Amino acid sequence: MSNDAATPPFPRHHDTFNHLWAALLLEELYRHGVRDLALAPGSRSSPLTMAAAAHPGLRRHLHFDERGLGFLALGLARSSRRPVAIVTTSGTAVANLSPAVVEAHLSGVPLVLLCADRPPELFDNGSNQAIDQRDLFARHVAFHRDLPSPTPEIAAAFVLGTVDQAMASQRLAPGPIHLNCRYPEPLYPGDRAIDAGDYLAPLGDWSRDRRPWGPWVATPPGCPVQPDWEAFRGRRGLIVAGRIDEPERARAVAEASERLGWPLFADLQSQIRFDARNLIHADLALHDAAFVAELSRAEVLLQFGGRLISKRLSRFIAHHPWRDYWLVDPLPARLDPDHRVRRRLTCRADDFLAVHPAPPADAPWHALRARQRRAGEHVERACGRFSELGVCHRLSRLAEGLLVVGNSLPARLMDMLGDAGAGPARVLVNRGASGIDGLIATACGAARGSGMPTTLLLGDLSALHDLNSLALPNRDGPPLVVIVLNNDGGSIFHMLPVPDRGELLDACYRLPHGLSFARAAAMFGLDYAAPETLEAFEESYRNALRRGATLIEVRVPSRQVAEDLEALGARLRER
Numbered sequence: 001m002s003n004d005a006a007t008p009p010f011p012r013h014h015d016t017f018n019h020l021w022a023a024l025l026l027e028e029l030y031r032h033g034v035r036d037l038a039l040a041p042g043s044r045s046s047p048l049t050m051a052a053a054a055h056p057g058l059r060r061h062l063h064f065d066e067r068g069l070g071f072l073a074l075g076l077a078r079s080s081r082r083p084v085a086i087v088t089t090s091g092t093a094v095a096n097l098s099p100a101v102v103e104a105h106l107s108g109v110p111l112v113l114l115c116a117d118r119p120p121e122l123f124d125n126g127s128n129q130a131i132d133q134r135d136l137f138a139r140h141v142a143f144h145r146d147l148p149s150p151t152p153e154i155a156a157a158f159v160l161g162t163v164d165q166a167m168a169s170q171r172l173a174p175g176p177i178h179l180n181c182r183y184p185e186p187l188y189p190g191d192r193a194i195d196a197g198d199y200l201a202p203l204g205d206w207s208r209d210r211r212p213w214g215p216w217v218a219t220p221p222g223c224p225v226q227p228d229w230e231a232f233r234g235r236r237g238l239i240v241a242g243r244i245d246e247p248e249r250a251r252a253v254a255e256a257s258e259r260l261g262w263p264l265f266a267d268l269q270s271q272i273r274f275d276a277r278n279l280i281h282a283d284l285a286l287h288d289a290a291f292v293a294e295l296s297r298a299e300v301l302l303q304f305g306g307r308l309i310s311k312r313l314s315r316f317i318a319h320h321p322w323r324d325y326w327l328v329d330p331l332p333a334r335l336d337p338d339h340r341v342r343r344r345l346t347c348r349a350d351d352f353l354a355v356h357p358a359p360p361a362d363a364p365w366h367a368l369r370a371r372q373r374r375a376g377e378h379v380e381r382a383c384g385r386f387s388e389l390g391v392c393h394r395l396s397r398l399a400e401g402l403l404v405v406g407n408s409l410p411a412r413l414m415d416m417l418g419d420a421g422a423g424p425a426r427v428l429v430n431r432g433a434s435g436i437d438g439l440i441a442t443a444c445g446a447a448r449g450s451g452m453p454t455t456l457l458l459g460d461l462s463a464l465h466d467l468n469s470l471a472l473p474n475r476d477g478p479p480l481v482v483i484v485l486n487n488d489g490g491s492i493f494h495m496l497p498v499p500d501r502g503e504l505l506d507a508c509y510r511l512p513h514g515l516s517f518a519r520a521a522a523m524f525g526l527d528y529a530a531p532e533t534l535e536a537f538e539e540s541y542r543n544a545l546r547r548g549a550t551l552i553e554v555r556v557p558s559r560q561v562a563e564d565l566e567a568l569g570a571r572l573r574e575r
Contacts, residue, residue, distance in 0.1 A: 008056070010207040012197045013191035015050070020196050021150035021159055022047035023054070025179065026085070028059050028163040029112060031212045033084050036449070038073035040066045042089020045116035046187040047173040049087060060483030061448065063441070066093045068102025068469040071438030074109055076243065078428055083110035083170065084445075090117045091129035096135060099437050101176050104431030106142040107243075108174035108331040112166070119149040133180050143169035143177040145298070149184050152199055160206070162214035182554045196375065201441030205228030214255070223347035229356045232324060236300040237262040240313070241270035241278075242305030242329075244349055246459040247426055252572040253304050254278070263295070263368045267308050268405060268415040269431060274396060274423025275554045279368055283416045285375040286312040287572035293424070294368055301325045304349040307413040314482060320492065328352045332396045353498060375572055379417060382568045386533050388485050388561045389568075391554050394534055395457065398541055399424040401478070402450050404443040406458030407434045409492050409561060410485060414457065439470075440469035440482065453479045453545055460486040463517065470524040473549035481544040481550045484527070488512045488557045494562035502535025521551040531556060 012021040026037075026048070037052050052058055061076065063069040064432055066088050077084040084281045088094055094115045104111045118130045134146045143166045146397035200300075206213055216422065223490065226232070239257045243248040252272035257264035258277055266278035274280075284367060285291040301322050305327055308314050309547045318338035326343040329335055336344070343350060383393035388409070395403075396418035403424035405411050411429050440463065443456035463484045469476055473480045490511040498509050506512055520526035528549040537554065544550035 003283045012198055013193045015193050016470050017150040018047040018183045022051040024156060024159045026051050026055055028160045029085055032167045034083050036076050037085045038069050039087045043187055044089050044183055045089040047183055048114055065468050066096035068441035070097040071441035072445040074100050074104055075442040076449040077109050079446040081448030083112055084114040085114055088116045091131050094133050096332045098221055101137050101140050103430050103432045104176045107432055110170050111176040111478040113176055113178040115180055117180050117182045119182045137178055141174045142173040146180045149182045154202055154486045156200055164212055164214050164216055223351040225355050225357055232300055235298045236297055236303055238298040238305040239264045240307050241266040241272055243269040243306045243490055244271055249348055249350040252353050256353050256358045259358040259360050261364035263366050265313055268427055269429050273418055274420055276420045279372055281372055281375040281379055283310040284572060285372040287569050291371045294366055294371055300325045303327045305329050309411050314418055378571050387564055388556055389417055389564050390534050391537055395520055397421050399455050401452035402426050402446055402454040404428045404446055405457045406439045406462045407436050408459055410457045410459055437465045440466040444472035447478055447480050451478055455481045457483045460484055461490055475548040479545050479547055484517050484553050486553055486555045491558050494559055517551055517553045526551045
């Protein structure tokens with residue numbers, strides 16, 4: 001792979017005008033920081049595919065399934081913190097990106113969708129593989145442009161300027177952008193290439209330069225100083241940390257809670273969930289009336305990031321009579337489902353704290369740490385045997401590198417039960433739309449983007465949703481450990497008020513399948529383990545961290561997790 005300094009001048013010879021425009025698109029995206037391109041095979045997208053193969057600075061990541069490809073790019077973008085481009089052919093291939101696009105939109109993840117399409121004359125007349133791709137992603141993209149078919153009648157600067165505008169829009173409103181690329185025949189090289197020297201001449205030095213054609217100045221505003229901060233911080237406060245993707249920014253939140261003497265409730269997505277400064281088992285401690293009574297003395301709430309996993313914490317926030325409630329998050333989303341936020345600050349956590357100093361408090365105003373010890377003792381006892389609770393609790397102590405956690409039960413269990421300690425270096429959870437699809441692909445992309453050992457914890461139905469993405473693990477890359485909690489269906493429905501009438505719960509909600517993942521691991525060439533004790537699980541996990549890709553299947557009874565959580569909650573509610 002060539003580095004930036006070795007990138008050659010933009011070539012003047014191209015197979016067709018389709019290929020020339022495709023090369024212009026990719027080169028300008030490269031100059032805006034794109035380094036990874038997720039690619040699915042297809043004929044209509046051949047100009048983009050060939051331009052990507054010829055570009056020395058782009059890493060290509062291939063998948064045969066566009067739905068998984070979208071989530072692979074999502075994981076890459078989240079872990080590398082760079083925009084990632086996606087190339088697909090036309091038709092339903094584009095539609096299959098929708099779940100990942102929705103998640104990227106709600107989570108502010110920068111994806112660049114380069115979707116090949118038929119030219120206008122082949123639209124709506126029975127032409128094969130043609131659907132209406134204009135605005136296909138509707139309000140889930142920050143920018144959309146339906147490009148014309150490539151022609152020498154339209155200046156090359158139009159192509160470059162469109163990319164510049166799209167990337168500026170993405171910086172102002174982080175999320176996916178969509179360029180619909182209409183390519184007529186020919187899609188493949190002919191007998192003779194075209195000389196684009198005259199066409200490219202108006203670009204001047206751009207062909208030899210490494211800067212974008214006309215970068216838009218799109219710097220989001222910083223965090224303004226709040227004049228009533230002194231009064232706000234002088235009250236009894238609570239800090240809640242929701243989703244914060246960058247560990248270095250999250251640590252500033254933990255430090256501020258210490259200086260202010262305010263309790264910290266850190267969500268699994270916050271990067272400080274396993275920090276000892278956090279009230280580690282606060283979600284479960286909210287079962288305890290004495291803990292809630294002490295917490296209820298809080299007067300103001302300062303929240304960093306939204307989309308909290310804990311329903312108990314969310315209910316407390318919704319019903320407590322706050323004197324004031326500030327929410328800080330860099331995304332322009334509302335993030336206020338209960339309509340309680342009184343001040344919404346669109347900036348990063350560390351930027352807010354840099355201009356709102358927190359001198360050390362004389363002493364914390366609360367005694368919550370002492371009151372949550374009871375919850376910690378009950379958690380230790382409940383997690384002492386082989387079960388979903390026990391595995392999640394043990395994994396929080398063992399995980400290294402990057403931890404990707406699936407939605408439904410796994411995210412809730414890790415948020416409730418995770419213990420204090422070193423913990424993983426970083427945690428990723430797809431909580432924008434909280435879907436159970438694309439999780440294996442997301443983890444594979446995150447592993448490639450981070451270069452760290454990566455662990456994915458997910459449920460059995462989530463694994464079945466994305467089974468073909470088991471083809472993605474890079475055997476030559478860092479270790480990838482896929483831990484499947486197999487409780488034979490959607491056991492979360494045992495904890496929801498679904499009427500258990502006859503076969504209704506199983507037939508229409510839980511969907512038991514009776515499947516094992518041993519043959520799936522064999523089919524895709526993954527190492528496999530099925531431990532039956534916590535000690536065996538720990539040994540299997542430690543061994544997996546020394547290998548390429550391993551699937552660990554944790555098989556447990558379907559009702560066990562619901563019964564264990566109900567019993568734990570009942571013990572915590574006892575006086």
